[in-house]
Amino acid sequence: MGLVDEQWRDRLLSVYPSLRRFAGVVGSADMSPDDLVHDAIVSALRGGGLERADDVEAYLRRAIVNCASNERRRLGRHRSAIGRQRHGATDGTWDAYPSDLGHLAALPATARAVLFLHYVEGRSFEEIAGVLAMRPEAVRQAAHRARRKLQLNVGGIG
Amino acid sequence: MIDDDLEKLANRGPHRDPAEVIDSAITTAASPKPRVQARFVVVSVVVVLVAGLVIGLASMRPTNDQVTTDPPVIAPVPAPTANTPTSTAPSVIATEIVCPAVEVNWPDRADGPTMVAATIESGSIGGSIAGYQLATDPYVFLTRGLSLEDAGDLTAEQQAETVPVTVNGYDTEVRPPATGSGGQNVRFVFPATASPADPCNVWMISANTPMDVDQFVSLLDVVDMELLDEPLTQGEEIGSGAIGPRIDVAEPWPIGTIYTDREPQTLIIDFTPPNQDCIAAQATATIGRGGAILISLSVDAERPDGLCASGADTNEIRIPLAEPIGDRRIYTSTIPDTGGKSERAELVADSIIGLPTNDAIDLIRRSGFEVRDNTDTDEVESDFNPERIDIYIVDGVVDFAAVG
Numbered sequence: 001m002g003l004v005d006e007q008w009r010d011r012l013l014s015v016y017p018s019l020r021r022f023a024g025v026v027g028s029a030d031m032s033p034d035d036l037v038h039d040a041i042v043s044a045l046r047g048g049g050l051e052r053a054d055d056v057e058a059y060l061r062r063a064i065v066n067c068a069s070n071e072r073r074r075l076g077r078h079r080s081a082i083g084r085q086r087h088g089a090t091d092g093t094w095d096a097y098p099s100d101l102g103h104l105a106a107l108p109a110t111a112r113a114v115l116f117l118h119y120v121e122g123r124s125f126e127e128i129a130g131v132l133a134m135r136p137e138a139v140r141q142a143a144h145r146a147r148r149k150l151q152l153n154v155g156g157i158g
Numbered sequence: 159m160i161d162d163d164l165e166k167l168a169n170r171g172p173h174r175d176p177a178e179v180i181d182s183a184i185t186t187a188a189s190p191k192p193r194v195q196a197r198f199v200v201v202s203v204v205v206v207l208v209a210g211l212v213i214g215l216a217s218m219r220p221t222n223d224q225v226t227t228d229p230p231v232i233a234p235v236p237a238p239t240a241n242t243p244t245s246t247a248p249s250v251i252a253t254e255i256v257c258p259a260v261e262v263n264w265p266d267r268a269d270g271p272t273m274v275a276a277t278i279e280s281g282s283i284g285g286s287i288a289g290y291q292l293a294t295d296p297y298v299f300l301t302r303g304l305s306l307e308d309a310g311d312l313t314a315e316q317q318a319e320t321v322p323v324t325v326n327g328y329d330t331e332v333r334p335p336a337t338g339s340g341g342q343n344v345r346f347v348f349p350a351t352a353s354p355a356d357p358c359n360v361w362m363i364s365a366n367t368p369m370d371v372d373q374f375v376s377l378l379d380v381v382d383m384e385l386l387d388e389p390l391t392q393g394e395e396i397g398s399g400a401i402g403p404r405i406d407v408a409e410p411w412p413i414g415t416i417y418t419d420r421e422p423q424t425l426i427i428d429f430t431p432p433n434q435d436c437i438a439a440q441a442t443a444t445i446g447r448g449g450a451i452l453i454s455l456s457v458d459a460e461r462p463d464g465l466c467a468s469g470a471d472t473n474e475i476r477i478p479l480a481e482p483i484g485d486r487r488i489y490t491s492t493i494p495d496t497g498g499k500s501e502r503a504e505l506v507a508d509s510i511i512g513l514p515t516n517d518a519i520d521l522i523r524r525s526g527f528e529v530r531d532n533t534d535t536d537e538v539e540s541d542f543n544p545e546r547i548d549i550y551i552v553d554g555v556v557d558f559a560a561v562g
Contacts, residue, residue: 009180009181009184012180013176013177013180016176016179016180017176020173020176021168021169022168024167024168024169024170025164025167025168032172032174033170034173034174034179037179037183038179038182038183038186039183041179041180041183041184041187042183042186042187045183045184045187045188104160104163104164104167105167112164112167115160115164116164116167116168119160119161119164120161120164120165120168140550140558140560141558143560144558144560147560147561150160
């Protein structure tokens with residue numbers, strides 16, 4: 001998209017608060033939610049996908065998950081390298097989340113996205129599958145794994 | 159409460175002005191892409207990594223004429239040590255391993271099979287995985303994506319395309335893309351095997367279709383290590399044993415020590431019973447697609463005193479096997495430390511996936527849980543009940559199950 005007219009800008013502004021909340025959940029602690037939304041919009045605009053998207057918000061949410069996953073992998077490689085340099089140090093000092101959110105933050109971006117859409121936005125697994133372009137079974141499985149990890153780590157999800 | 163925690167994450171700050179962010183994104187998107195730089199970075203990274211791989215794998219990598227879909231070569235898995243008991247350390251290890259990705263160009267874009275080699279190394283989040291065995295059947299994400307400068311939209315053909323691959327002897331077809339247009343990567347997941355004890359393994363992947371120009375393959379995250387034993391729970395039973403009367407309410411119980419060398423083709427396990435007056439217990443050994451043996455032990459803690467034979471603090475169960483142990487790896491089913499009912503429900507839920515509906519429902523009820531068929535339920539509301547197991551049926555078989 002070479003030119004973004006006012007109509008597009010207004011559409012992006014209207015969905016921004018929702019996208020920003022979503023980015024806050026799926027993004028790593030190292031990345032600002034605003035930056036994540038920014039990068040997702042850039043990616044979408046450059047790819048021209050927004051013009052063809054039936055649901056702009058859903059499209060950008062997928063882009064946010066992708067950006068967050070890529071960032072997470074990049075950070076993971078960085079952390080692994082740091083870990084090797086520390087000869088196996090295991091203090092996990094990069095975890096910048098408050099301690100009570102640490103287990104949630106440790107989940108993959110997709111898992112956090114599923115939990116957020118299900119528990120906060122009240123969407124069904126089938127709806128989530130549509131938003132994240134996943135199969136419903138995969139959504140269920142992601143939710144199941146996430147809940148199981150949280151139950152094992154913090155004794156329940158409330 | 160999980161929704162409270164999610165809200166905290168959703169509202170974490172600091173907040174920027176939305177208009178400023180959007181205008182900045184529009185400006186950035188309209189500016190020329192640093193294609194040369196990106197391509198240089200990609201090519202540099204790939205060249206460096208591939209060069210290292212080529213050197214390291216020169217003796218392993220076949221020529222084009224030699225390329226086959228034979229199972230790839232990985233480091234051998236050590237057999238249980240003879241004459242010593244097998245450790246029964248918990249096989250659930252960590253929530254996730256992040257492996258440093260090695261991006262590898264497909265070496266041959268000609269028609270026909272293409273062999274790709276990559277090195278995967280166990281990394282860590284919080285270091286909890288370091289030094290542990292990787293056990294069996296981790297799930298590895300194979301990312302088949304576009305190079306960075308071309309990342310963005312995927313064509314319909316790319317989204318619909320699947321790639322049959324053979325990974326460590328498993329013929330599988332990579333799944334349809336989990337991410338569609340707008341994504342940088344197409345992610346596939348398939349079972350693979352990591353070699354215990356060696357944190358840095360060589361993986362060989364043979365794909366039956368060539369990749370296009372500017373595409374690369376990288377092996378990324380090894381995820382969900384707790385799923386390692388899940389395939390095994392669906393395996394074929396190759397032996398069982400019991401002591402005491404038949405148990406009615408099976409409660410998964412931790413196994414103490416496994417002896418592999420006392421008797422031929424027989425596993426002997428010991429355990430510390432929950433109640434010295436009640437030692438009714440049964441154990442089963444199943445064998446999974448990875449060739450490993452999974453031993454599960456259940457006791458009946460509800461059985462009144464006097465109905466069971468009195469026992470010592472430690473009890474043993476013999477499990478004659480239908481086939482030799484050989485060099486098979488042996489694992490114990492995971493028992494949560496707390497032993498709480500919801501944790502047991504998780505085990506039951508895991509164990510029924512793949513069972514016919516009636517068998518699964520029967521097993522759930524015999525295990526002391528309620529059951530709800532959620533196959534056609536729209537789960538907008540959550541009414542979590544740790545004593546209920548929700549099941550989802552596809553073609554008469556449990557496709558998914560979770561604690562309610």
